[in-house]
Amino acid sequence: MSRPPRRGLAPEALVAGGVVVLLVALVVAVFLSGAGRSLYPPDAATVQAQDTRGLYDIVFALAVAIFIAVEGLIVWSILRYRRKPGDDELPPQTHGNNLVEVIWTLIPTAIVLYLFAISYQTLNAVNAVSDTPDVRVHAVAGQFQWKFEYLDGAGNVLATQTVPYYATTSADCKAASLTNAACGGMAVPVGQKVQVTLDSPDVIHAWYVPRFLFKRDVVPGQTNKFEFTVDPTDAGQVFRGQCAELCGTGHRTMLFTVLGLSPADYQAWLASLVEIAQRTPPPAPSGATTLQLTAQNIQFDKTSLEVAAGQPFVIDFKNMDPAGVQHDVDIRQSDGTTVVVDLQTTDGGKESQYQYQALPAGTYTFICSVHPSIMHGTLTVH
Amino acid sequence: MATHVLTPATTAYRSGLYEWLTTTDHKKIGMMYVINSFLFFLIGGTFALGVRAELAYPGLQVFQNEHVYNEFFSIHATVMIFLFIIPMLAGLGNYIVPIQIGAPDMAFPRINALSFWMLPLAGILLLSGFLSSGGAAAAGWTSYPPLSEVGPLKSPGSGEDLWILSIILIGTSSILGAINFLVTIFKMRAPGMTLFRMPIMVWTVLVTSVLVLMATPVITSALVMLFIDRNLGGTFFDPFHGGNAILYQNVFWFYSHPAVYVMVLPAMGIVSEVLPVFSRKPLFGYRAFIFATAGIGALGFSVWAHHMFTTGAVFLPFFSLMTFLIAVPTGVKMFNWCFTMFRGKLSFSTPMIFAIGFLTMFLIGGINGAFSASVPIDFALQDTYWVVAHLHYVLFGGSVFGMFAGLYYWFPKMTGRMLDEGLGKVHFVLMIVGFNLTFFPMHMLGIQGMPRRIADYASDAGWNDWNLAATIGGFLIASSILPFLWNVFVSLRNGKIAGDDPWQGNTLEWATSSPPPPYNFDRLPEIRSERPVFDARHGRVAHEA
Amino acid sequence: MTADAHAMLPLADETGHAGAPVVIQEGHAARGISNPILGMLLFITSEVMFFSGLFAAYFTARAQNAVTTGWPPKQFEHTLNPLSLILVATVILVASSFFCQFAVWSIRRGDRTGFIRNISITFVLGIAFLLLQAYDYSLLFSEGLTIGSGPFGATYFTLTGFHGAHVFGGVLMLSVVLYRGMAGQFSAKHHDMVEATSLYWHFVDVVWILLFSILYLL
Ligand code: HEA
Ligand code: HEA
Ligand code: CUA
Ligand SMILES: [Cu+2]
Numbered sequence A: 001m002s003r004p005p006r007r008g009l010a011p012e013a014l015v016a017g018g019v020v021v022l023l024v025a026l027v028v029a030v031f032l033s034g035a036g037r038s039l040y041p042p043d044a045a046t047v048q049a050q051d052t053r054g055l056y057d058i059v060f061a062l063a064v065a066i067f068i069a070v071e072g073l074i075v076w077s078i079l080r081y082r083r084k085p086g087d088d089e090l091p092p093q094t095h096g097n098n099l100v101e102v103i104w105t106l107i108p109t110a111i112v113l114y115l116f117a118i119s120y121q122t123l124n125a126v127n128a129v130s131d132t133p134d135v136r137v138h139a140v141a142g143q144f145q146w147k148f149e150y151l152d153g154a155g156n157v158l159a160t161q162t163v164p165y166y167a168t169t170s171a172d173c174k175a176a177s178l179t180n181a182a183c184g185g186m187a188v189p190v191g192q193k194v195q196v197t198l199d200s201p202d203v204i205h206a207w208y209v210p211r212f213l214f215k216r217d218v219v220p221g222q223t224n225k226f227e228f229t230v231d232p233t234d235a236g237q238v239f240r241g242q243c244a245e246l247c248g249t250g251h252r253t254m255l256f257t258v259l260g261l262s263p264a265d266y267q268a269w270l271a272s273l274v275e276i277a278q279r280t281p282p283p284a285p286s287g288a289t290t291l292q293l294t295a296q297n298i299q300f301d302k303t304s305l306e307v308a309a310g311q312p313f314v315i316d317f318k319n320m321d322p323a324g325v326q327h328d329v330d331i332r333q334s335d336g337t338t339v340v341v342d343l344q345t346t347d348g349g350k351e352s353q354y355q356y357q358a359l360p361a362g363t364y365t366f367i368c369s370v371h372p373s374i375m376h377g378t379l380t381v382h
Numbered sequence B: 001m002a003t004h005v006l007t008p009a010t011t012a013y014r015s016g017l018y019e020w021l022t023t024t025d026h027k028k029i030g031m032m033y034v035i036n037s038f039l040f041f042l043i044g045g046t047f048a049l050g051v052r053a054e055l056a057y058p059g060l061q062v063f064q065n066e067h068v069y070n071e072f073f074s075i076h077a078t079v080m081i082f083l084f085i086i087p088m089l090a091g092l093g094n095y096i097v098p099i100q101i102g103a104p105d106m107a108f109p110r111i112n113a114l115s116f117w118m119l120p121l122a123g124i125l126l127l128s129g130f131l132s133s134g135g136a137a138a139a140g141w142t143s144y145p146p147l148s149e150v151g152p153l154k155s156p157g158s159g160e161d162l163w164i165l166s167i168i169l170i171g172t173s174s175i176l177g178a179i180n181f182l183v184t185i186f187k188m189r190a191p192g193m194t195l196f197r198m199p200i201m202v203w204t205v206l207v208t209s210v211l212v213l214m215a216t217p218v219i220t221s222a223l224v225m226l227f228i229d230r231n232l233g234g235t236f237f238d239p240f241h242g243g244n245a246i247l248y249q250n251v252f253w254f255y256s257h258p259a260v261y262v263m264v265l266p267a268m269g270i271v272s273e274v275l276p277v278f279s280r281k282p283l284f285g286y287r288a289f290i291f292a293t294a295g296i297g298a299l300g301f302s303v304w305a306h307h308m309f310t311t312g313a314v315f316l317p318f319f320s321l322m323t324f325l326i327a328v329p330t331g332v333k334m335f336n337w338c339f340t341m342f343r344g345k346l347s348f349s350t351p352m353i354f355a356i357g358f359l360t361m362f363l364i365g366g367i368n369g370a371f372s373a374s375v376p377i378d379f380a381l382q383d384t385y386w387v388v389a390h391l392h393y394v395l396f397g398g399s400v401f402g403m404f405a406g407l408y409y410w411f412p413k414m415t416g417r418m419l420d421e422g423l424g425k426v427h428f429v430l431m432i433v434g435f436n437l438t439f440f441p442m443h444m445l446g447i448q449g450m451p452r453r454i455a456d457y458a459s460d461a462g463w464n465d466w467n468l469a470a471t472i473g474g475f476l477i478a479s480s481i482l483p484f485l486w487n488v489f490v491s492l493r494n495g496k497i498a499g500d501d502p503w504q505g506n507t508l509e510w511a512t513s514s515p516p517p518p519y520n521f522d523r524l525p526e527i528r529s530e531r532p533v534f535d536a537r538h539g540r541v542a543h544e545a
Numbered sequence C: 001m002t003a004d005a006h007a008m009l010p011l012a013d014e015t016g017h018a019g020a021p022v023v024i025q026e027g028h029a030a031r032g033i034s035n036p037i038l039g040m041l042l043f044i045t046s047e048v049m050f051f052s053g054l055f056a057a058y059f060t061a062r063a064q065n066a067v068t069t070g071w072p073p074k075q076f077e078h079t080l081n082p083l084s085l086i087l088v089a090t091v092i093l094v095a096s097s098f099f100c101q102f103a104v105w106s107i108r109r110g111d112r113t114g115f116i117r118n119i120s121i122t123f124v125l126g127i128a129f130l131l132l133q134a135y136d137y138s139l140l141f142s143e144g145l146t147i148g149s150g151p152f153g154a155t156y157f158t159l160t161g162f163h164g165a166h167v168f169g170g171v172l173m174l175s176v177v178l179y180r181g182m183a184g185q186f187s188a189k190h191h192d193m194v195e196a197t198s199l200y201w202h203f204v205d206v207v208w209i210l211l212f213s214i215l216y217l218l
Helices: A010-030 A032-039 A045-081 A097-124 A169-175 A265-276 B016-020 B026-055 B066-099 B109-131 B159-187 B200-231 B245-262 B265-279 B285-300 B315-327 B326-339 B352-371 B373-382 B385-415 B421-447 B465-496 B532-544 C036-067 C087-111 C110-143 C150-182 C191-215
Strands: A133-141 A144-153 A157-163 A185-187 A193-199 A205-209 A213-219 A222-231 A238-243 A255-261 A289-296 A304-307 A315-317 A330-333 A339-341 A351-355 A363-369 A375-382 B005-006 C022-025
Touching: A010 A363, A032 A339, A032 C087, A045 A097, A045 A213, A045 A222, A045 B326, A045 B373, A097 B315, A097 B326, A097 B373, A133 A185, A133 A205, A133 A213, A133 A330, A133 C110, A144 A339, A157 A265, A169 B465, A185 A265, A193 C191, A213 A222, A213 B373, A213 C191, A222 A375, A265 B532, A289 A304, A304 B373, A304 B421, A315 A363, B016 B026, B026 B066, B026 B245, B026 B385, B066 B109, B066 B159, B066 B200, B066 B245, B066 B385, B066 B465, B159 B200, B200 B245, B200 B265, B200 B285, B200 C036, B245 B265, B245 B285, B245 C036, B265 B326, B265 B352, B285 B315, B285 B326, B315 B326, B315 B373, B326 B352, B352 B373, B352 B385, B352 B421, B352 C191, B385 B421, B385 B465, B421 B465, C036 C150, C087 C110, C087 C150, C110 C150, C110 C191
Parallel strands: A133 A193, A185 A255, A289 A315, A304 A375
Antiparallel strands: A133 A144, A144 A157, A193 A222, A205 A213, A205 A238, A238 A255, A315 A351, A330 A339, A330 A363, A363 A375, B005 C022
């Protein structure tokens, strides 16, 4: 014999109450307390981001309104229309109402068309690229490193900044706010149009700076382009950037920074970068041992090297990977993390003569700081 | 009118296990689907707990190697989507749809069994990736090339190949299942069961099946090409040899956006069954509901590139507009659900509570999805935790809550026994609190700039508190599963006997015994509306009102 | 418990009672095309979508590479000649479709001999097509065109390869039809499998015509 389940008031009221309290708590927490601000984007740092931020405000307000209206209807129905114990009468069997169907089709349609229209307008503003930007940067994202090339009006490379792996993890570079050339990063003049072109030599990455409210994928085989203008009041600020597209084991280490400089500071910064780039490397000390090392397919051709203790030495390094795939040969303690010697990277298809100071006897790790997980070997000094 | 005679299954003795392994009865197959999918839910959830444990604090604690982290979330999502939620809903449909339309079985019972058995096989293939030398697939559940191609620092191991084969197998299973559903629904309805008298659950399964039929083969083609690239020297997606990396994304999302509706429409169907029964009113706007379902299905094919707004390779305004528009039919459903409860007489049994959980949580997931429809905002949100919040609010807050509503609702029908109401409520409260604690903070993380798919984050980025909260929430969700499992365990033995119609249901499954006999019905009530059992109980008077 | 929950369910069918064979009345939905044929049509729909995915890849590859390498690439310009063996293969496949249809018409009339004769011809033609395609592949390989020859090779072999696999599947179905036909299992009333197989065979044929036009003529 079938028998409807026992219906006591207590548990159902409790649970209905639970749902309500939860929702109310949620709404209160979100809109009134400090958490409410967390649902807002961080302060917009570019002219474009300010547009997006304005759009966000409208979408957010509408979303809250819709949320409250619909959740309110649900909560109201739960509270008001509970079935009292012992009440076996059927409520009126309303099957529907065409008028309300039309109303709640048309109103949301109007809302979304409006949202689309303002989104489209903003899109045109934030997505615009001009023919004559003030600064051109060519950003190359490779596994797992950023490289920023500063171009002149004709597209020639003036200077190059790479972000070595350790810079993103070492406290030194954070303290120096990544402004010095060794730590890498990207500096831009505030108030000027910066145009970034993006390329990848391997997999898909994404250029993402949260405070610009913007990201753009770096797609191999396709050059993407975008523009931004940092707000002039943000001179001197450092903005965190990070790769936002899963690109393999080192994805989360693809950090970079964007430094907003006043135009004058920017010119000085660029000049120093150019100067570093043009410095001719000192000749290899005569008599130093020279080792050969080649990288191809993201592998070193050797897994162990040996040198004599107390003598400087040189590695002739050949990077046979495609352009854009960077390598270097750093030296770390045998733990693989403590940096002993750190050098600039070499682009794919290029060669470098890396010079190392004399090392005390012991066992070390030589490592590519861009691909530390798969490119390393032992360096024995005796 | 044509008739044919079905002889009930022979009563000759067969061992119970053999019976289950060889059965072609849609009810047994449906239950195997449900059990198998639930096991994968636990497995997928365990991976998620690993992910959450790692993210609780900055620094690497659980995984010494980020590669393992990547394997974990990739397999988490693959299991949850392809081995849990899609088969779970297909399984519930398998059990319920033939009964709801008064049919004795599915149209092709043996193909039905085949569809099921491909799933555990695919699951084993997928998970065996962990035993292979390179580890399991680690390129995300989306598996974008070139990362998923062979190469150092890409996906050199066979784990990725196993992933591909497994998804192709599951896809084939889905396609066969969809054909089965469509033929069953079109051809095997009981006399009087016109299309516009079918329960909404059946309608949602119908539309879902059309989506599966049209979309799944397309992802099969993408995966076949990826497989050829990896193993036979093809260059489809290799941009350095004339291929196109974005092509994969287009083909993948052409499937995977409709697939998100495959993952939610049947859950919406369940909710549309449960709400009227426990409000003691008919579903408000039955026809509008059907049109909205069909509308979602149709629009679903024109929005795929909203996953690719930041690629710089798609026509933004069109996909933005279509994505916005898809909120309209979904809204129609939402309002109709609300008005089904409005002025009803609501009783809060566990299925109803989970259905309400669906309404309140899916709403949040839908609205935060609409943020991403606005392209400039999506430039900020794409690939951040905001998207992770969105997808869990729709998939967990929507589909999983809907699924639990269905499990609690039909458990008495499947087993003949009631689940315990008290434990059910404990389950619900733990789950909804844990769920919000886990996933609501992800909105904040996302908007503050935390990218997804990272094993570690800087301790000074301001993301510590929300991450810790999310981890605690994740374990709270896991703990909510325990009362459920206990409930099932106890109730199977000692649960109250359910009887044919414990909830005073509307649809045909409540007109037969619990569990139903072989071939489902000894007799059928007359079908004059979408609520035949209600009509039978109350007579015409109530129906006319 | 409410009183009206006891109300008897009105019965549409009084014959069913426990233990006896259950008589299920089929509603109006049972008329029209039969289940296997509807199933086959739906299956073909899914196949169309599968090939659409491959065709999308083909056109993307072609659009992207036509300018830089030519399409077909310069070095393979003469390998794909429409006026070669492949034309013979095309004619064979199209002809087989006709014979397949003749077989269907025969069995609809109840003409079993005609049915077996026509289905045998279809079967043989199907095999002939496969052999020709295999031979054609060997010629292409000897000219250096393989699946690894860039986007052109990859799309060419993937498209024709999957089509070939479908022809092979069709030939298997035809062999079952032939076997069952010779065993006398089909009649004017019962020949769903023949209809379904022929639908599939026509589909395979249409795909080939598209492939031939796109790969060889366009
Ligand atoms: C069940 C699954 C499901 C469902 C139903 C949806 C529903 C929707 N999704 Fe979601 N989505 C996913 C699963 C799902 N999604 C997943 C898994 C991903 C991530 C994939 C990955 O990258 O891993 C994703 C990602 C995703 C993106 C890409 C984000 C990014 O990567 O940048 C976008 C962008 O537009 C989006 C949009 C939408 C929209 C607009 C809806 C709409 O259908 C929602 C409509 C519903 C409502 C809006 C609420 C009810 C409506 C009303 C009350 C009416 C009034 C409302 C308005 C006027 C706004 N989704
Ligand atoms: C239906 C789909 C579904 C479901 C239900 C879930 C459930 C959960 N998900 Fe998942 N998730 C996805 C689909 C889903 N997810 C997708 C598509 C992605 C994107 C992946 C990508 O980027 O590629 C994702 C990504 C994702 C991330 C982001 C990872 C990253 O980007 O780095 C996180 C992080 O917290 C997460 C967490 C969780 C948690 C805590 C749960 C919890 O709800 C889980 C609850 C826990 C359980 C259910 C476990 C129960 C276990 C026990 C009780 C123990 C007993 C165990 C045994 C007996 C074996 N998920
Ligand atoms: Cu580069 Cu992620
Ligand atoms: Cu989508």
